[in-house]
Amino acid sequence: xxxxxxxxxxxxxxxxxxxxxxxxxxxxxxxxxxxxxxxxxxxxxxxxxxxxxxxxxxxxxxxxxxxxxxxxxxxxxxxxxxxxxxxxxxxxxxxxxxxxxxxxxxxxxxxxxxxxxxxxxxxxxxxxxxxxxxxxxxxxxxxxxxxxxxxxxxxxxxxxxxxxxxxxxxxxxxxxxxxxxxxxxxxxxxxxx
Amino acid sequence: xxxxxxxxxxxxxxxxxxxxxxxxxxxxxxxxxxxxxxxxxxxxxxxxxxxxxxxxxxxxxxxxxxxxxxxxxxxxxxxxxxxxxxxxxxxxxxxxxxxxxxxxxxxxxxxxxxxxxxxxxxxxxxxxxxxxxxxxxxxxxxxxxxxxxxxxxxxxxxxxxxxxxxxxxxxxxxxxxxxxxxxxxxxxxxxxx
DNA sequence: CGACAATTACCTACTAGTAGGTAGAACATC
DNA sequence: GATGTTCTACCTACTAGTAGGTAATTGTCG
Numbered sequence: 001x002x003x004x005x006x007x008x009x010x011x012x013x014x015x016x017x018x019x020x021x022x023x024x025x026x027x028x029x030x031x032x033x034x035x036x037x038x039x040x041x042x043x044x045x046x047x048x049x050x051x052x053x054x055x056x057x058x059x060x061x062x063x064x065x066x067x068x069x070x071x072x073x074x075x076x077x078x079x080x081x082x083x084x085x086x087x088x089x090x091x092x093x094x095x096x097x098x099x100x101x102x103x104x105x106x107x108x109x110x111x112x113x114x115x116x117x118x119x120x121x122x123x124x125x126x127x128x129x130x131x132x133x134x135x136x137x138x139x140x141x142x143x144x145x146x147x148x149x150x151x152x153x154x155x156x157x158x159x160x161x162x163x164x165x166x167x168x169x170x171x172x173x174x175x176x177x178x179x180x181x182x183x184x185x186x187x188x189x190x191x192x193x
Numbered sequence: 194x195x196x197x198x199x200x201x202x203x204x205x206x207x208x209x210x211x212x213x214x215x216x217x218x219x220x221x222x223x224x225x226x227x228x229x230x231x232x233x234x235x236x237x238x239x240x241x242x243x244x245x246x247x248x249x250x251x252x253x254x255x256x257x258x259x260x261x262x263x264x265x266x267x268x269x270x271x272x273x274x275x276x277x278x279x280x281x282x283x284x285x286x287x288x289x290x291x292x293x294x295x296x297x298x299x300x301x302x303x304x305x306x307x308x309x310x311x312x313x314x315x316x317x318x319x320x321x322x323x324x325x326x327x328x329x330x331x332x333x334x335x336x337x338x339x340x341x342x343x344x345x346x347x348x349x350x351x352x353x354x355x356x357x358x359x360x361x362x363x364x365x366x367x368x369x370x371x372x373x374x375x376x377x378x379x380x381x382x383x384x385x386x
Numbered sequence: 387c388g389a390c391a392a393t394t395a396c397c398t399a400c401t402a403g404t405a406g407g408t409a410g411a412a413c414a415t416c
Numbered sequence: 417g418a419t420g421t422t423c424t425a426c427c428t429a430c431t432a433g434t435a436g437g438t439a440a441t442t443g444t445c446g
Binding site for chain 2: 020021022023024025100104105107108109110111112121122125148149153154156157159160161162163164165167168170171172173177180181184185187188
């Protein structure tokens with residue numbers, strides 16, 4: 001087990017702890033229990049908690065960007081891209097592997113977050129919104145998607161509804177709720193002409 | 194300053210602290226600083242933190258129910274009721290008096306919340322969803338609102354989008370974002386016939 | 387190759403400070 | 417004088433973070 005693995009494990013366990021309860025919802029002790037190292041050893045990899053969470057969000061964003069890039073390459077149709085995106089989250093929520101977007105959860109706590117974390121969380125929102133905007137624009141240009149307003153506004157509404165659907169699924173304790181809320185998003189965007 | 198006022202002040206300061214960072218985002222020390230009493234005195238009014246937050250959510254729900262009842266009495270048109278509901282939150286976010294729904298914020302942290310708090314948070318979601326459903330049904334019956342699907346599903350989507358809009362406003366640090374996301378909700382529901 | 391320095395990774399032991407919570411005295415008010 | 421409220425004083429458990437040390441690995445140079 002080399003260094004890379006340990007700091008990876010720290011980040012992975014911290015991620016799932018954050019998904020459960022956010023920045024103040026976990027401690028170094030929680031991580032050390034999962035990873036199997038001492039509390040102090042975490043500081044070797046990440047000097048402070050803010051460093052740890054910032055690193056975690058940076059990596060989360062990289063993986064999200066990679067996922068989007070893969071989607072862009074493998075799924076040509078804009079509507080199918082949105083469908084795949086929703087399907088990804090539906091699966092994550094259903095199997096409880098990652099039943100919430102870490103950035104969305106952290107964003108709820110922005111007022112009590114270290115500034116370096118806030119910056120990264122904001123960047124994720126901008127990146128996601130920007131990608132969704134481009135998908136909607138492409139879909140509209142191709143005639144496969146019908147937008148009621150500006151692509152940017154539709155993208156923001158799409159993203160917000162997805163985040164709200166995660167929240168409702170958690171609040172009701174019902175993974176199906178995510179699909180109930182998000183499925184109509186696609187239907188509405190499907191062209192009527 | 195009698196007992197009622199003090200426990201009221203405790204609940205009020207705890208509410209604004211929860212709105213900022215959720216259950217683990219504040220401590221008794223934070224409350225005592227605001228209210229001007231000693232840490233230990235809070236325990237006289239609320240034996241445990243779980244009791245305090247549960248009481249807070251119960252009161253929050255009562256006030257929400259009262260607000261809805263007032264809306265039912267003063268605003269006859271279903272579309273206007275939705276408009277008033279969104280306007281209420283738009284104002285809360287713009288003046289930063291309560292820039293997030295306390296129950297929505299707590300709901301994000303359900304996995305790390307005491308069970309007695311979870312129960313109350315869930316109840317708020319059900320009550321709000323139930324009211325929105327009734328508004329949509331009434332609007333559809335009157336022909337003033339046009340629903341693309343079942344009223345219950347539309348209500349859940351409406352609520353989720355509102356919560357997501359709060360989140361985006363916070364993430365971007367832009368109160369306007371709430372309106373950008375929620376205004377189209379009303380436009381879409383406005384009858385086209 | 388072997389010697390030796392530097393680096394990495396983790397440890398034990400500890401710090402100051404904070405968490406929620408308790409016991410009992412003091413004080414006020416009816 | 418009884419009741420309700422707040423206080424001081426304290427507790428235990430835990431917080432993030434530090435100090436200093438020990439192996440093991442890696443790089444480098446004669």
